[in-house]
Amino acid sequence: MHRILLLMACCGLLLPLTAQEAPTITFQHAVYFATDVDELDTEARVAIDELAEQLRSYATYSLVLEAHADERGATDYNARLAERRAGSVQAYLQTQGLTSEGWEVRSFGEQQARRGSWAEADLRQDRRVDIRVSYTPWESTAAAMTTVREAQKQRMEIDPTVLQTISGEQGGFFLLEPNAFVDENGNAPAGPVTLELVETYAMEDFLIAGLTTTAGDRLLESGGMVKITAIDENGRALRLAEGQTIRAMTPTDNFNEQMRIFSGRNHDEATGAPTDWEETPNGVRSAFDDLFSFRLPPPVVSVDDLVRPLMKPWKVANPKPEQPVLQLPGRRAMPEAPDPDKVYYRPRGLAKIFGNKKKIAAKNAEKSAMRQDTYRKQVKAYQDWKVRTEKARAEYAVKMEVYEADLEVYEVAFRTEWERIAKKVEDSNAERIAEQKAARKAWADERKAAYTAHLERVMASNLNAGTASRYFFAITELGWTNIDIYTSEDDPIEVLARAGGSGRETNLMLIPDGRNSVLAYNAGDDDLWNRGGIPRGLGYRVVAIRVSEGQLQLAEQYVAIADEDIVDLEFQPVAVTELRETLAGIMD
Incomplete structure (x- = not known):
């Protein structure tokens, strides 16, 4: 923001209107027009471009447009001319991604024009639209990213006593058995349950959620991560009942049968995201039928x-x-x-x-x-x-x-x-075994028929949709679940990045070439961040997100060959609403 504010101050355009200590900061910017003209010239468009870029990176903003004309011409004509000038400014601001919600547009015509002076310099000052800006800066990186992450959360209320399927907005399906949830004392909830689902299958979603792919000191490559949590009608956290699982089906463009299922461990206090993953005994399946192993009654003789x-x-x-x-x-x-x-x-x-x-x-x-x-x-x-x-x-x-x-x-x-x-x-044991087999088969046939009818009614039309294949797996505990595989590393080295005076709140991540992996840098001394375990010669991309001087800012740089050179990052402002799309463009 310093660059545009300095430019305005040098041109006599910046008028501080509030005290420095106020949480909302206000200033004024003027856009000038030629005689009898209501269209923006190149100079005005450039200034508005920079203004819009800065404003989008703040927490909130509002605008008041006040349009004027000089005293020459008829009063009614000047009023209409001022209105058209305000319309031109408003329309161009909207093309730069600024929402018009809460804006106020005022047209004064020649009411506030300077009287008695026909000097061109004075008349030009009257041919203008004043943009009065009020904005609220971000308090911290955590505050800005909390807002971004809110868009990832899908909430739904369910009846926990019936068989049902949850359909995620990003393509996942999750089959819930009746009475799958209990509270900390093992009691089933009496009323409705609220589920919260977060699906992250793309790299940009990993970065926004603050997710990394490491298990201890070993690196992982992910096939997608999901988070499911549940609370009862009183807001108390629930868990899966003993022996219960959630059958999950998630999309993938590159099925790998060697993938394993990991659970999140050592969660970050600010984001709630796991900082480490722990391997479970479970793997993935490539077919829906492989997902189901019905829990039969215990046999008399096995x-x-x-x-x-x-x-x-x-x-x-x-x-x-x-x-x-x-x-x-x-x-x-x-x-x-x-x-x-x-x-x-x-x-x-x-x-x-x-x-x-x-x-x-x-x-x-x-x-x-x-x-x-x-x-x-x-x-x-x-x-x-x-x-x-x-x-x-x-x-x-x-x-x-x-x-x-x-x-x-x-x-x-x-x-x-x-x-x-x-x-x-x-x-x-021939006689007892025969009786037992018949009873168990009847139970399994009845159970499978119920599941099949439900899935045909709710999900069958979606299982083969699109070209992406799916991972089928069982979720055995609520929270974060990660589809992962260990990667092998040759000649690992430590790589360094300099983040331009960023504090420890900065999210600084490394994405290796050709892998669906995210590694977090460690904050060091002298503004140097480090990350070990990167194979020498491997290409990688550095992505950093921070709040500086109230702005949400993004930096990225590609490194073709990993070596000991320091990567210097340059930050640019970015809007909360545009962060995911911008990250997706970087990854592509």
């Missing part, structure tokens, strides 16, 4: 339970082969050659107003040369990565061939021994 301990001596004498693990270098995308005709440098602010073509062309040539140099380094790094990847895959293929042969021999021997022992157990 053949498997009787056979299992009898198999232990055989398993000790015949250990199962261990599957080899494919260790690949970090993923890397084929770099895209820069366009030699693309304009890489676009001046802003005063540089846009006062810069000349020669300086701009030289700056653009410098940046274009830097892009070409970066591209050559990226190609070399990509070629090296392909060689290492092909070698690792070839070695893994040999190991898997040996493993699969050994596993086939083991499984044949295991089944033979299991069936031999099971036959003896079944012969001695």
Whole structure:
């Protein structure tokens, strides 16, 4: 804001109207017109552009437009001329993304014109629209981001006693069984339950929610994160009842059957987002039917339970082969050659107003040369990565061939021994086992029929919608759930960033190339932020969000090859309502 306020002050346009200590700050800006003209000239548009950019980054703002004309001409004509001038300013402000809610427009015509002076300088002062601005600055980064995160929350009231499906706005489906929730004492809620759902499947949503992808000191790659919480009608927190799960179906463009389910741990006090993840025993499924394992009544006689301990001596004498693990270098995308005709440098602010073509062309040539140099380094790094990847895959293929042969021999021997022992157990418990099987089958058939009817009625038309596949998994506790897989890192190093005097409230994140991962920087001394565990040579993007001088600001920079150089960030104001769209553009 300093740049535009300084410009206004130098031009005699800024009039402080309130005390410095007031929570709402007010100032006035004048837009001037030529004689008998109601259209904005280039100078006025540039000034309004900068004004709008600054205002959108504050918490709130309101505007009063006061339109004037000089005393020449008929009074009625001047009144209409002033109204048209106010309309031009209002319309252009709206094209710059400023909402008109709560605005006030006043037309004075020649009522406040200077009388008795026909000097052009005096007449020009009368041909104007005064923009009286009142705005409220953001108090902190946390306050601004709380407002942004509110848009991610989906709230719904449900009857907890019936089978039902919750449909998320971002494409997720969540199947709730009857009486799935209880309070801290294990009691089912007597009345309605309010659910809160947050779905984050895209990188911009990870960043807004303040989510990262680490488990201890290991890095993760995410297939999406969701948060489900529940409260009763008195506002008391609920949990899942013992043995209950929420069956979840979430969209993905890149299904990976090796993904595991992680639960959030060590939550950040300000955002409520997990700062660490803990792996659960559960994985993902690729089909809807695989999601359901009906909880049957406990068997009177379990053949498997009787056979299992009898198999232990055989398993000790015949250990199962261990599957080899494919260790690949970090993923890397084929770099895209820069366009030699693309304009890489676009001046802003005063540089846009006062810069000349020669300086701009030289700056653009410098940046274009830097892009070409970066591209050559990226190609070399990509070629090296392909060689290492092909070698690792070839070695893994040999190991898997040996493993699969050994596993086939083991499984044949295991089944033979299991069936031999099971036959003896079944012969001695034949009558009770037959009765038990019939009862359990009848119960499962009835339960499955109820689920199928419900899903056909509520969800069937949505399961195959679109081109994205889905992850199917079970949520075993309320709160944050993350679909993740561990990543392997080669030659990890520490990378550094300088955030222009940002305090520790700044959200400073690192997004590695080719991975759905987010890593948080650590605040250090001398305004240097650090992040360890990044593979040397890997490309990454730095994104920072902060509030400075009352403005919400955003900075981002791409680093083609990770090394020890310090990344210097430059912040620009951004509107709360435009933050998600801006982040999405950066990620694309």
